[in-house]
Amino acid sequence: MLKIVSILTFSTIFLVDSVFFRIFASTNKKIRIMRDYQERIYDAITTRKNWGGSNVVINTENGITKVWFYGNLIGVVDHNKKTYKCDNCGFTNAATTARINAIVMACDDLEYKRV
Numbered sequence: 001m002l003k004i005v006s007i008l009t010f011s012t013i014f015l016v017d018s019v020f021f022r023i024f025a026s027t028n029k030k031i032r033i034m035r036d037y038q039e040r041i042y043d044a045i046t047t048r049k050n051w052g053g054s055n056v057v058i059n060t061e062n063g064i065t066k067v068w069f070y071g072n073l074i075g076v077v078d079h080n081k082k083t084y085k086c087d088n089c090g091f092t093n094a095a096t097t098a099r100i101n102a103i104v105m106a107c108d109d110l111e112y113k114r115v
Contacts, residue, residue: 038102041067045077045106056099067103069096075103082112 034042037053044051044058045065051058057068060079067075072089074096084107086100107114 034102034105035098038098038105041099041102042106045103046110048079067099069099074100077103077107077112082110083115084112085115 037056040051040053041056041058043049044060045067048060048063048065049058050060055070059066059068063078063080065075065077065079066073067077069089072091073087074089075084075086077084084103086103088096088100104114
């Protein structure tokens with residue numbers, strides 16, 4: 001079931017099976033479909049701000065953003081060198097993969113290189 005909730009300037013929010021998703025055009029005009037928590041991770045990385053959810057903590061200090069998921073460091077973004085690296089820490093489940101995808105999408109839009 002697909003239900004349009006609202007239409008914003010470059011964004012559309014829709015409901016699928018009681019889960020909110022957001023489609024928006026990023027700065028380089030790529031279309032992204034994200035859940036709310038993925039969008040918050042994306043925003044924290046691209047704006048270099050600290051953010052914490054129930055199981056995700058993002059800290060930016062001296063141009064380096066670290067993404068922690070359940071106490072495991074799953075992503076490091078170096079804004080100075082324009083590089084990033086991700087690690088699932090041995091957890092191959094959908095939750096970890098979704099958080100890593102949000103990191104990759106943010107870094108892809110920032111045109112950072114994976115190391």
